[in-house]
Amino acid sequence: MPTVLIVDDDRGLRELYKSELSLEGYEVMAAATGKEAVEILKDSRPDVIVMDIRMPEMDGIEALGKVVARHKNIPVIINTAYPSYQEDFRAWAADEYVVKSSDLTELKAAIKRVLERSRPKAQPDPKAQES
Amino acid sequence: MKVLTLILAGGRGERLYPLTRDRAKPAVPFGGIYRIIDFTLTNCLHSGMKQILILTQYRSFSLEKHIQLGWNILCTKLGEFVHVVSAQQRVDELWYQGTADAVYQNLYILQQIRPDLVLILSGDHLYKMDYRPMIAFHLEHGADLTVAALPQPKELSTQLGVLEIDENCRVLSFQEKPQQPKCMPDDPDSILASMGIYVFDTRKMVRRLVEDAKSDSQHDFGRDVIPRMVASGDRVYSYVFWDPQTRTPKYWRDVGTIDSFFDAHMDLLGQNPVFDISDPSWPILTYEAPAPPARILPIGDGVRGKISDSIISNGCTVQASLLVRSVLSPNVVIEEGAEVEECILMEGVRIGKGAKLKRVIMDKRASVLANRVLRCDEVSDKGFLTLSKGGVVVVPADSVVE
Numbered sequence: 001m002p003t004v005l006i007v008d009d010d011r012g013l014r015e016l017y018k019s020e021l022s023l024e025g026y027e028v029m030a031a032a033t034g035k036e037a038v039e040i041l042k043d044s045r046p047d048v049i050v051m052d053i054r055m056p057e058m059d060g061i062e063a064l065g066k067v068v069a070r071h072k073n074i075p076v077i078i079n080t081a082y083p084s085y086q087e088d089f090r091a092w093a094a095d096e097y098v099v100k101s102s103d104l105t106e107l108k109a110a111i112k113r114v115l116e117r118s119r120p121k122a123q124p125d126p127k128a129q130e131s
Numbered sequence: 132m133k134v135l136t137l138i139l140a141g142g143r144g145e146r147l148y149p150l151t152r153d154r155a156k157p158a159v160p161f162g163g164i165y166r167i168i169d170f171t172l173t174n175c176l177h178s179g180m181k182q183i184l185i186l187t188q189y190r191s192f193s194l195e196k197h198i199q200l201g202w203n204i205l206c207t208k209l210g211e212f213v214h215v216v217s218a219q220q221r222v223d224e225l226w227y228q229g230t231a232d233a234v235y236q237n238l239y240i241l242q243q244i245r246p247d248l249v250l251i252l253s254g255d256h257l258y259k260m261d262y263r264p265m266i267a268f269h270l271e272h273g274a275d276l277t278v279a280a281l282p283q284p285k286e287l288s289t290q291l292g293v294l295e296i297d298e299n300c301r302v303l304s305f306q307e308k309p310q311q312p313k314c315m316p317d318d319p320d321s322i323l324a325s326m327g328i329y330v331f332d333t334r335k336m337v338r339r340l341v342e343d344a345k346s347d348s349q350h351d352f353g354r355d356v357i358p359r360m361v362a363s364g365d366r367v368y369s370y371v372f373w374d375p376q377t378r379t380p381k382y383w384r385d386v387g388t389i390d391s392f393f394d395a396h397m398d399l400l401g402q403n404p405v406f407d408i409s410d411p412s413w414p415i416l417t418y419e420a421p422a423p424p425a426r427i428l429p430i431g432d433g434v435r436g437k438i439s440d441s442i443i444s445n446g447c448t449v450q451a452s453l454l455v456r457s458v459l460s461p462n463v464v465i466e467e468g469a470e471v472e473e474c475i476l477m478e479g480v481r482i483g484k485g486a487k488l489k490r491v492i493m494d495k496r497a498s499v500l501a502n503r504v505l506r507c508d509e510v511s512d513k514g515f516l517t518l519s520k521g522g523v524v525v526v527p528a529d530s531v532v533e
Binding site for chain 2: 065066068069070072088089090092093
């Protein structure tokens with residue numbers, strides 16, 4: 001079961017994401033700041049990170065830089081209320097960019113896409129080729 | 132069209148030791164009154180490139196001081212600048228891992244300036260180049276990246292990036308320091324070598340740097356980013372730095388070793404120097420502390436010395452000595468009866484009476500006592516001296532040859 005790390009300073013949103021994504025079958029972890037996320041990543045290895053940008057202590061841009069430097073293979077989805085960050089070069093290190101919405105359809109689709117991309121390509125089954 | 136220039140000045144310059152003992156390679160004195168980086172900065176100014184960042188991380192004090200003293204000449208009110216940017220561990224707790232990483236770690240500055248194009252230069256090359264025709268070439272070809280290149284002897288391939296291009300100058304392959312290089316189609320003894328000068332479309336560069344940061348690589352433009360761009364079908368072109376009529380490569384030197392540093396100095400000498408620093412159409416800018424004009428003195432009874440084919444800076448005193456094919460920085464003193472041949476004497480060097488030197492580089496404030504002989508075949512015990520493969524003796528700064 002894939003694990004998603006939600007990083008957002010809004011407690012209500014963290015709860016919402018947790019319940020919605022759990023229903024989709026994901027394990028969900030949560031952090032309230034970039035700094036907390038970086039700490040969590042010292043011991044845990046989620047399959048995908050959903051990262052807010054505007055947060056206290058350490059914002060999502062800085063946390064994204066640290067994730068790229070330390071955990072190259074963990075995909076990051078930027079999830080912010082501000083579309084303008086899409087033009088911030090530093091945010092281009094993210095795998096996906098989703099503008100926050102009460103409807104989580106787009107976020108869920110983005111999670112699926114990055115998991116699909118990061119999953120190792122299935123080897124063709126030699127038996128299937130024979131038949 | 133907004134162009135930001137990034138000068139990479141973070142290399143360790145180990146092969147230039149001991150000249151890089153206390154300074155980064157671009158800050159090594161060159162040609163009497165200059166530092167190596169002055170040539171690249173001069174190119175920028177003559178090309179109208181006036182938004183310049185110099186990225187440093189290694190022994191940068193001397194370089195920063197020089198830039199502050201000598202290059203505080205741009206008009207900040209018009210948006211012009213030369214800033215020295217030290218490594219700041221902005222992304223994580225690591226220094227620059229390679230040339231590409233140095234730029235990646237400074238994306239926050241690119242984000243603030245938002246240039247259309249980024250011109251990437253090396254701070255330790257000697258050449259005179261107007262970058263504007265290269266930028267025009269880049270735009271005409273709708274390139275993602277343009278790499279400046281010039282023909283070089285095949286034997287140098289293990290020190291250079293080697294390009295293979297088609298008839299439209301599109302790059303077909305890029306090999307970094309190959310043992311078996313792809314040679315030029317019409318000249319099997321030459322390679323088309325990268326000069327480490329890149330014009331990038333900013334957005335494309337950022338995409339590629341981010342990809343590189345997320346991959347296992349040495350995070351180097353020549354080793355990783357450019358070969359990957361060529362392989363993935365990006366529009367990578369080569370701008371050849373030669374006289375288009377005669378196809379003669381223009382002067383360009385990477386002064387990476389003691390021998391190439393020495394040879395580049397010899398290129399400044401002669402009736403028609405290979406590398407002319409006296410060209411009035413291309414004055415080389417630098418910082419020079421005030422010093423009195425040079426003095427050439429006889430000995431009291433009128434015995435004169437002999438000086439030929441040398442560069443003598445302000446503040447020097449040469450007394451009745453033999454001085455041939457040498458370059459003297461400011462405030463060098465050569466006492467009577469000394470013989471100095473093919474030497475590079477940096478600021479404040481002192482040569483004692485009757486001393487004999489041949490093919491010697493003396494770093495700042497070093498001295499040789501009277502009647503000593505210093506040349507490679509006479510140096511049996513190297514001690515604190517460095518002896519290059521090509522037979523050049525290097526005396527470190529502030530040391531005394533007794």
